[in-house]
Amino acid sequence: MSRLFPPLILFILVVLQGANFLLIPDILPANGFTVVIHGVFVFLVLIGLYYDQETTYHGFLYAIISGLMMDIVYANIIGVYMFSYAVTLYLVHYLRKILHVNFYVSSFVFFLAISLMDFLIFELYRFIGVISLTTVEYFEQRLLMTLAVNYVVFLIQFVLFKRLLTRYSLQRFEQK
Amino acid sequence: MSFFRRKRLFTILLSLVILVGLIGFTIRDREELSSVEEFIQDTVGSFQNVFLRPVYYVVGVVNSIDEMKNVYEENRVLKENLSTYQQKLYEIQELTKENEEFRALLDKTETITDYRPIQATVIARSPEDWFEQITLNRGKQHGVEKDMAVITANGMIGKIQSTAQFSSTVLLLNGFDRSNRISVNVDLPETDNDARGFILGYDAERQQLLLEFTDSYEDIPLEATVFSSGLGGVFPKGLEIGSIEEVTTDQYGLTQIAYVKPSADVENLNHVIIVDRTLTTRDEIVEGESE
Numbered sequence: 001m002s003r004l005f006p007p008l009i010l011f012i013l014v015v016l017q018g019a020n021f022l023l024i025p026d027i028l029p030a031n032g033f034t035v036v037i038h039g040v041f042v043f044l045v046l047i048g049l050y051y052d053q054e055t056t057y058h059g060f061l062y063a064i065i066s067g068l069m070m071d072i073v074y075a076n077i078i079g080v081y082m083f084s085y086a087v088t089l090y091l092v093h094y095l096r097k098i099l100h101v102n103f104y105v106s107s108f109v110f111f112l113a114i115s116l117m118d119f120l121i122f123e124l125y126r127f128i129g130v131i132s133l134t135t136v137e138y139f140e141q142r143l144l145m146t147l148a149v150n151y152v153v154f155l156i157q158f159v160l161f162k163r164l165l166t167r168y169s170l171q172r173f174e175q176k
Numbered sequence: 177m178s179f180f181r182r183k184r185l186f187t188i189l190l191s192l193v194i195l196v197g198l199i200g201f202t203i204r205d206r207e208e209l210s211s212v213e214e215f216i217q218d219t220v221g222s223f224q225n226v227f228l229r230p231v232y233y234v235v236g237v238v239n240s241i242d243e244m245k246n247v248y249e250e251n252r253v254l255k256e257n258l259s260t261y262q263q264k265l266y267e268i269q270e271l272t273k274e275n276e277e278f279r280a281l282l283d284k285t286e287t288i289t290d291y292r293p294i295q296a297t298v299i300a301r302s303p304e305d306w307f308e309q310i311t312l313n314r315g316k317q318h319g320v321e322k323d324m325a326v327i328t329a330n331g332m333i334g335k336i337q338s339t340a341q342f343s344s345t346v347l348l349l350n351g352f353d354r355s356n357r358i359s360v361n362v363d364l365p366e367t368d369n370d371a372r373g374f375i376l377g378y379d380a381e382r383q384q385l386l387l388e389f390t391d392s393y394e395d396i397p398l399e400a401t402v403f404s405s406g407l408g409g410v411f412p413k414g415l416e417i418g419s420i421e422e423v424t425t426d427q428y429g430l431t432q433i434a435y436v437k438p439s440a441d442v443e444n445l446n447h448v449i450i451v452d453r454t455l456t457t458r459d460e461i462v463e464g465e466s467e
Contacts, residue, residue, distance in 0.1 A: 078199070
């Protein structure tokens, strides 16, 4: 179970990502905000913070795999999610090494990671030519609300998975 | 240590090359998905089919409770409408029969209006707002092909962008750009002829489709219905697309354009119909001959 748990939950989250638009409150799109719930990414950050040891790169590996799946299933342009997820999870792993992880620190890391990831996705899509928003528009319409909504998702997942992740991490790495 | 640094630089460069390669490979207009993509899409799709059914069911129940408030009022209006429809139905039956007889006389059985409907259910929607696409639970095995039109009872909502074996992706109308033109007709009440034009794309600010007319027409009424003309080769004739909201000229004043409000609600989709045009297109005939 300690091995299976992260990929299993990740797969379920990738599947559920297709129904996430139902969870976004109607008020936000009506006022011109676009919000994306990054359920998969939030869990990846939690893996990076609470499951990974200093020398293991599971979060990074899972980021590449689930990013690839997100690309294939939901975007049809492969590489954008994969790259952004991988880069941010690498950063999370680095931050974890130099910071002492507790709730406030992980909230801080989460905000940093999700802003960077969303901004990377935006820049890459803009570079490719899929979207034609200016950076200011992007900040106003998307980033702030996305951060707010995703922090709620983060809190929920934190409560649900934090203990399990730490326990499985101990089971898997400490016994050796 | 210096070796590690060099190795890290090497990895970063390699991953950038792979990234650019992958994006470049997937961004061009492809006819088919690769088998790996098909496999992953189908796996996730089948799980979505199972997992998301109950979710949609609950949402549906909540919505219908909401709607119950207006049921009485609606029922009264509908009953009134029903009696007029009976009359219309009879007329249409007569006309269809007559039409069939005439066709039989002319020996012309297939038209560009005919299509075979494939019922499908929406199983997922892209979380990224920039890709206006949804996933359906029907794929190649059910006869779905790229570029088929997708409609609801209210009108057209998009076209098939890519297909896997058991699922397919739909590009919604509000994701259309210049490479997805639709040839359309606009009903003109005064004359016998229809106004012809193309749907060029979607205006995100106005949330309306952009229609360019091939000719200049004197009086195009507002609220006139826009139909697909069937001349583009992919969609059958007579699919409702929307109604005209405003007629103006383009920025150079040379061509006449109009803004079209889509008649189907693309935000709220559940059950859709994939339209398989029965009349073979010219491309398919050529392909068949060369085989």
